[in-house]
Amino acid sequence: MADQKCAFVAILGAPNVGKSTLLNQVIGNKISIVSPKVQTTRGKVRGIYTKDNTQLILVDTAGIFKPSRRLDRAMVSGAWTESNDADMRLVLIDAVKGIDKNTSIVIQNLDKSKQKAILVINKIDDVKTDKLALLGAECSKSPVWQDIFYISAKTGKGVSELMDYLTQKAPHAPWLFSDDEMTDMPDRLFAAEITREKLFMNLQDELPYHLTVETTSFKEADQSIRIEQNIIVERPAHRIIVLGRNGQMIKKIGQQSRIELTKQLGKKVHLFLFVKVRENWTEDPKQYKRWGLDFNA
Ligand code: GDP
Ligand code: MG
Secondary structure, rough: OOOEEEEEEEEEOOOOOOOHHHHHHHHHHOOOOOOOOOOOOOEEEEEEEEEEOEEEEEEEEOOOOHHHHHHHHHHHHHHHHHHHHEEEEEEEEEOOOOOOOOHHHHHHHHOOOOOOOOEEOOOOOHHHHHHHHHHHHOOOOOOEEEEEEOOOOHHHHHHHHHHHHHHHHHHHHOOOOOOOOOOOOOHHHHHHHHHHHHHHHOOOOOHHOOOOOEOOOOOOOOEEEEEEEEEEEOOHHHHHHHHHHHHHHHHHHHHHHHHHHHHHOOOEEEEEEEEEEEOOHHHHHHHHHOOOOOOOO
């Protein structure tokens, strides 16, 4: 079609500002995992939003912060690659926290690379209106912003106005996906991400950051799907915690993941989880490749 419009929209911001929640809200379906902990999202997750003649490919990114470990470095660098490649960028900030240190890094980097962005003040359901007005006034001073939107990714307030704006600004270009596709994430990776989310929800402190999940088998039949996954931890002591007393923890995680996968995939899921110790998995280039990250970032 001659009048098709298409744009890549990168969703950037500090950890925990609600980037993944926004993506899920827009797509109306869960495609990116969400948790109250920071740095849940590792690689890029793309959601496809198609309306009338316009297709927006929304790219959820890992939060931007000062990285130290290799995995963190790769995640942050990946987020900037997405920003460079995008036609439009959203920078989300948390209305409660305002412009914190991590958001300042984002703004400085955009400024340095002469990139413009749309400021999206999120979590407006959580603050008073007068505080919002102050924050808006403070932010409008920066030349980086093309526009400012106020939304609640959680309730959906303000989100359709934002989408209408992006739709209007999208350049004329052919669509890259068909109009019924929601994401380009492979089922195997999606299934692994859901289990990883449940691990994030059930395990304390740093442990979720030290593990990863890989789907080793994904077999779809008419009525059901059989999925096998390895939960990879760094130390034997971590394995013991993930299993829990009498295997109670892994059982709970498996149940939660199976229920969610059944809902999301629309078929009965049989899920088999195995906990494996692989001391150096964060030094394994293969793991980075799965998330589309650069091992040497
Ligand atoms: P990300 O790290 O930027 O991807 O943030 P997430 O989407 O994982 O969200 C981080 C936390 O903020 C989660 O606990 C979300 O439920 C919460 N959150 C996200 N959007 C909103 C919002 O609009 N309002 C409120 N009150 N909480 C939100
Ligand atoms: Mg996220």
